[in-house]
Amino acid sequence: MTTSPADRVAAETWFLRRGLPAVLRPGALVRRLWQRSAPALAAFAVFMANSILVTAVTGKHTINIEGQPTRTEWFVLALLLLVAPVAALAGWLVSRIASWRNRAGVAVVSVAVCAVGAVLGGPGPKVGGNLIYVGVIVAVILICTATGIGSILGWALDTTAHNLTLVGSLFVRALPIMLLTVLVFFNTYVWLMAAIISRARLWSALGFLSLIAVAFVIATTIDRVRPILTASAPDAPEAQDAVLADTPFVHLPAPAHRIPLSRIERVNVVFVLAMSQVLQLLIVALVTAFIFLVLGLILISPKLLAEWTRGNGSPDGTIFGMTLPIPESLIQTTLFLGALTFMYITARTTTDAEYRAEFVDPQVDSLRRRLDARDRYLADLRHA
Template sequence: MTSPDRYAAERWFLVRGLPAVVRRGALLRRIWGRSAPALAGVAVFAANSILVVTLSGKHTIDIDGRPTVAEGFLLALIVLVLPVAALVGWLVSRIERPLWRVVAANVSVAVAIIGCVFGGPSPRIMVNLLLVGISIAVIVVATASGVGSIAGWAARDTMSNLALASGMFVRALPVVLLTFLVFFNTYVWLMAAIVTRERLWLAIGFLFAIAAAFLVSSTLERVRPILGETAAAPEDVDRLAGTPFEGIADEPGVDPLSRAERANVVFVVAASQVGQVLTVALATGAIFFVLGLIVLSPPLLASWTRDSGRNDGHILGMTLPVPDPLIQTTMMLTAITFMYLAAKAVTDKEYRAQFLDPLLAELRLTLVARDRYRSSRPGR
């Protein structure tokens, strides 16, 4: 395998979230260009902060009561910044030429620095520069360690399976309807009004850990046969056509999967399922949040929370014209929905046939490509 082919092969594995498969030095090559999508996301947040400071004249968002027209624009910026950052990062990730990726990374850093001067979370420029510097350092380290490869793959996989997520949401309607009873429960709102945000995050983390452990344990059972043997099938020749591994013979006796590679494979499958379930849970939480905005009024909030709830909400250091109990109730219902869907994903045969089985088949093909990649390396 020539050097250009080796680069294409390594990029093929990185795109599929398997950095443990490539050579140790491959992760250290072209780090800056490979970090461009995440850096572009940082640039979007920096540009958004400039707009926020320009409209509000402040470096923090503090909106209580009925928002004005300008504050309405601020709320729109808050809602749109994450989807826009994801879209820009996705567009940058589609750049093939390494040189243009480096240019995109440099432009992103320049925009982030400008954002430190004219925007940012703090009125102190040095504080903003320090935060941006830390963000860039984290991105570069994640890229060099392979974490960025896995995160990028998980994001693309989640977006590509949105149609399946909608089907999963339809099958989860029974629990959604049951959760309506929880949503209109006075004691739930009273607890949401009294419990602190720190305790709520601990409770949500506890529920998430239980559900994730359940998914991982079931994933091990499904993945173990693939980890034990990845013999090539006749149809793999056609499926690998057009890839860097086309025309490479399948040789027996290739190095077995290392512990790092096994952990990478299990993590990829588990992360794919967690991302799928989390997407549906977040969509469910968004429905309840919008429902709360429609039906909730100050007298109803006072009745449900016994005058313990605040009419303004606090999240990520921002004060928003949304009742804090509504935010906390939505968070709890999202966590409960995630736990239910995690259990259903393991036991639902239709879900396994539509999502998990194709994922495992694609993973087995990737491991066949891994064997070809290893057999083509001189001295292996």
């Protein structure tokens, strides 16, 4: 039985790393909250450090690049391209730190960097507003960690990173839709729409299309996991011991019957499996959108832009509050094509037996293993 605090911590960490926070009691989610938030805080600190550098180089808190970029502006553009990968790398490295004390130190340093970033950089010139912004983001990170959302997102990202080879095969499956979206890309009515429609209305349309795609994933995920969620008998103890050999639960007795899952646990199971699939499909859609963005930068000249948009196209565009030397209509068209790709590849993979065998079925098998561990963990808690 799990008797020592170290064993209990190991068991809780095992579930959190595998995206099942609903298995734990509410009090367990707030333990070591600061340390568990360290990866996200480190990633946020990278963005704030980048804002310090951008402000120091440009003397401005906002990025406004119009026309042909100068050498300094090219440097700023390079920073924009690198900041997200560097932040992801920082978060990943911190997540690999085993010592809770070291994690706490990283969290403190990260918040300190964010505070300095609010003074020397930040999204605006007012230090007070920047400090409020930093405080809100840090609070959101802590809340996500305390509610288990961070655990689910972390597991989904880790699973996606370990299955990047599948992204390549998914991209190959997306080639037919790329051939279709090429026709959309060269459709002048699409460019005219992109030049006239507001960004808020476009985001609403993209959100609507994305909701449809996610609904496909959730519906198929529920069908795949329903037999496991409703099963009354767990696997044989010998089979459980084999798959749980390297876990903190191998020495715990296996209950004779499956402990019924609560509603929140069922939601957790479906959400974590659906999230891992959505992230993979989203990567494919983003790569496709990036290809069209580069194609547009190569092909679109001021004369062609004026012709396709009937004089409504701006040579500069805005994204996330930054003005960049990219036509606004090209940004809008790229976002629209990315959403179409996301919808198509989602519908394609939900009925693709090969994709299910390569990615979904292994995840379902892993889920069965985690539920066996859950039964042992909860049975031990009840008899403790």
